[in-house]
Amino acid sequence: MNRIERKFGQLKREGRKALITFITAGDPDLDTTFGLVLEMEKKGADVVELGVPFSDPLADGTTIQRASQRALNNKTKLKDILKLVYELRKKTEIPLVLMSYLNPVFKYGLEEFAKTCRMMGVDGVIIPDLVPEEAEEWLRVARLNELSTIFLAAPTSPLERIKKIAGKSTGFLYYVSLTGVTGARDKLNSNIIEALRAIKRVTNKPVACGFGISNPQQARKVSRYSDGVIVGSAIIDLIERSSTRRAILRNVGNFVASLHHKMVGDYNASRKTR
Amino acid sequence: MEKVLPDKSGYFGIFGGKFVPETLMSALKELEQVYNKAKRDKSFQDELKYYLSEYGGRPTPLYFARNLTEKLGGAKIYLKREDLCHTGAHKINNTLGQALLARRMDKRRIIAETGAGQHGVATATASALLGLECEIYMGTEDIKRQALNVFKMELLGAKVIPVSSGTKTLKDAINETIRDWVANVRTTHYLLGSCVGPHPYPMMVRDFQSVIGKEVKRQIREKEGRLPDYLIACVGGGSNSLGLFHPFYDDAVKFIGVEAAGLGIRSGRHAAPLYVGEIGILHGSKSYVLHDSNGQILPAHSVAPGLDYPGVGPEHSFYKKTGRADYFVVTDKEALQAFHLLSETEGIIPALEPAHALAHLRKMTKDTNKNEIVVLCLSGRGDKDVEIVKR
Numbered sequence: 001m002n003r004i005e006r007k008f009g010q011l012k013r014e015g016r017k018a019l020i021t022f023i024t025a026g027d028p029d030l031d032t033t034f035g036l037v038l039e040m041e042k043k044g045a046d047v048v049e050l051g052v053p054f055s056d057p058l059a060d061g062t063t064i065q066r067a068s069q070r071a072l073n074n075k076t077k078l079k080d081i082l083k084l085v086y087e088l089r090k091k092t093e094i095p096l097v098l099m100s101y102l103n104p105v106f107k108y109g110l111e112e113f114a115k116t117c118r119m120m121g122v123d124g125v126i127i128p129d130l131v132p133e134e135a136e137e138w139l140r141v142a143r144l145n146e147l148s149t150i151f152l153a154a155p156t157s158p159l160e161r162i163k164k165i166a167g168k169s170t171g172f173l174y175y176v177s178l179t180g181v182t183g184a185r186d187k188l189n190s191n192i193i194e195a196l197r198a199i200k201r202v203t204n205k206p207v208a209c210g211f212g213i214s215n216p217q218q219a220r221k222v223s224r225y226s227d228g229v230i231v232g233s234a235i236i237d238l239i240e241r242s243s244t245r246r247a248i249l250r251n252v253g254n255f256v257a258s259l260h261h262k263m264v265g266d267y268n269a270s271r272k273t274r
Numbered sequence: 275m276e277k278v279l280p281d282k283s284g285y286f287g288i289f290g291g292k293f294v295p296e297t298l299m300s301a302l303k304e305l306e307q308v309y310n311k312a313k314r315d316k317s318f319q320d321e322l323k324y325y326l327s328e329y330g331g332r333p334t335p336l337y338f339a340r341n342l343t344e345k346l347g348g349a350k351i352y353l354k355r356e357d358l359c360h361t362g363a364h365k366i367n368n369t370l371g372q373a374l375l376a377r378r379m380d381k382r383r384i385i386a387e388t389g390a391g392q393h394g395v396a397t398a399t400a401s402a403l404l405g406l407e408c409e410i411y412m413g414t415e416d417i418k419r420q421a422l423n424v425f426k427m428e429l430l431g432a433k434v435i436p437v438s439s440g441t442k443t444l445k446d447a448i449n450e451t452i453r454d455w456v457a458n459v460r461t462t463h464y465l466l467g468s469c470v471g472p473h474p475y476p477m478m479v480r481d482f483q484s485v486i487g488k489e490v491k492r493q494i495r496e497k498e499g500r501l502p503d504y505l506i507a508c509v510g511g512g513s514n515s516l517g518l519f520h521p522f523y524d525d526a527v528k529f530i531g532v533e534a535a536g537l538g539i540r541s542g543r544h545a546a547p548l549y550v551g552e553i554g555i556l557h558g559s560k561s562y563v564l565h566d567s568n569g570q571i572l573p574a575h576s577v578a579p580g581l582d583y584p585g586v587g588p589e590h591s592f593y594k595k596t597g598r599a600d601y602f603v604v605t606d607k608e609a610l611q612a613f614h615l616l617s618e619t620e621g622i623i624p625a626l627e628p629a630h631a632l633a634h635l636r637k638m639t640k641d642t643n644k645n646e647i648v649v650l651c652l653s654g655r656g657d658k659d660v661e662i663v664k665r
């Protein structure tokens with residue numbers, strides 16, 4: 001059992017939902033990323049996803065595109081991100097998930113990458129342009145190295161297919177809340193609750209929901225029907241708007257705390273009524 | 275013999291596949307089903323044939339270029355005149371086919387990427403013809419280079435959406451079109467313009483373009499009583515070249531693909547993934563790509579906007595790996611010289627893309643003899659490029 005599985009197990013026992021935060025590694029630089037992971041954990045993040053910047057992020061909206069570009073502008077490389085995880089592991093046991101498009105991983109070498117992930121302390125990998133049909137080789141090396149592979153399911157995926165995707169996923173299943181690219185949205189997709197209920201009926205794996213979730217109210221609402229929420233672009237918007245490292249840490253820390261409180265507030269309330 | 279490639283999963287050997295966000299998977303499956311059905315449906319094929327001939331101007335001539343043959347002094351040169359298609363390039367063969375499919379799927383909105391603008395114009399044309407809404411993504415760099423085509427697309431009722439991210443050329447126009455498709459996939463058909471992208475696109479675009487090679491086969495038999503020795507075409511994504519090559523796959527005919535060497539291979543500013551690239555994943559398929567040691571896709575360069583792309587169709591990668599085709603490169607400068615050569619010797623102004631094939635032909639004719647026959651795909655006409663050449 002790796003850290004992701006343990007975390008979801010623990011949350012389940014506590015009746016809590018996972019707050020999963022996403023930032024692009026190297027945006028605006030790797031030192032800040034290091035600080036942000038620790039700060040987000042302190043303020044209530046349960047799992048952190050680190051985005052590997054890519055020249056052609058075709059599932060991403062403008063916010064993450066720009067973050068990716070900033071990270072590439074200062075030459076952030078996959079191997080530096082893996083080293084960063086190694087450094088983080090000296091300080092924290094928070095589950096860490098790398099999110100990378102396939103090509104940087106492919107160029108690194110699937111097996112070499114999986115091995116290094118394990119050595120450095122990565123717990124899981126999300127590859128948004130790798131669907132289960134194409135993932136045989138990756139799944140083999142990921143399993144060998146006890147890495148979770150988190151696949152995505154989308155509103156356009158038929159339920160039968162979602163069941164299969166969930167079957168291939170380890171750690172958790174990532175449900176994409178909307179038909180579109182990443183990016184903070186004012187409104188949640190209206191079908192989201194229905195969709196999550198249906199998915200929970202076809203899988204026992206934890207289901208985390210992301211894309212578009214931008215404020216504590218939305219996070220709370222979605223967390224009621226899932227096992228976790230993923231917030232990315234809204235955090236990156238804050239990083240982009242903050243001018244110093246201190247401001248970044250403070251603003252992101254406050255925001256993560258507000259997400260956490262809203263979600264945990266719900267949990268506390270439900271505990272009282274029990 | 276019926277070609278079995280790609281296999282059911284969309285692979286040509288180790289190349290191809292479907293490397294896309296999950297959101298697109300059901301649309302790709304639908305497209306594949308609808309296409310496979312249409313392929314066997316006589317009414318669809320008749321309708322396509324009707325539009326290709328009555329509207330698109332097919333069959334295009336296979337022209338014996340006597341002056342050029344004499345000038346170069348080697349093999350007998352035939353030009354497949356795709357420049358005479360409606361809209362001035364081979365792109366219309368594919369856009370008519372896909373627009374008819376979109377109508378079958380009841381998708382009323384068409385989106386497409388364009389580099390040279392030829393595919394954009396051909397898409398806008400087919401959309402106007404079939405009453406479909408049309409939006410075209412185009413890099414701001416290409417909008418500058420191919421202003422005439424931008425104006426044409428607008429005249430045809432399409433909306434041209436400038437793309438200023440990344441390289442501001444074809445690669446990023448494709449990224450942006452895919453993002454649009456991810457968001458609007460239920461109502462929108464992505465009319466991809468070359469043999470690239472996830473399955474079934476490389477297969478489907480090749481099939482629609484195969485009308486080129488099928489006509490050549492018939493025409494050359496009529497004119498020469500035999501098949502040619504060489505087929506030669508420029509390779510951007512690979513649609514005009516595979517359209518010419520594919521029907522000859524099982525014949526003893528040499529395939530020659532010509533990529534853009536831009537400012538020279540050693541300068542690093544080129545568009546030659548088959549020649550010097552590595553295997554990678556770009557825009558939904560596994561194929562040769564230009565990328566750096568960290569797997570970041572590199573910007574391509576070519577004077578020909580239609581070749582200015584760091585990837586290539588998976589079927590070409592397969593042909594390269596198996597040795598079925600040979601690939602060569604031609605610099606911007608050589609292509610420009612060939613552009614003038616054809617204009618002056620034959621009175622045909624070629625697009626800069628097939629000017630690359632012409633430039634290689636010029637180099638290779640010395641190794642051929644007068645009894646040999648070469649067919650070159652003149653994929654488009656050069657009106658769009660006169661501004662570039664004037665500079």
Ligand SMILES: Cc1ncc(COP(=O)(O)O)c(C=O)c1O
Pocket residue numbers: 363364389390391392393467468469508509510511512513514515579580581625627628653654655
């Ligand atoms: C006239 C012409 N030829 C060739 C190409 C290259 O594309 P492909 O390799 O798909 O034929 C283009 C692309 O825009 C074009 O406009």
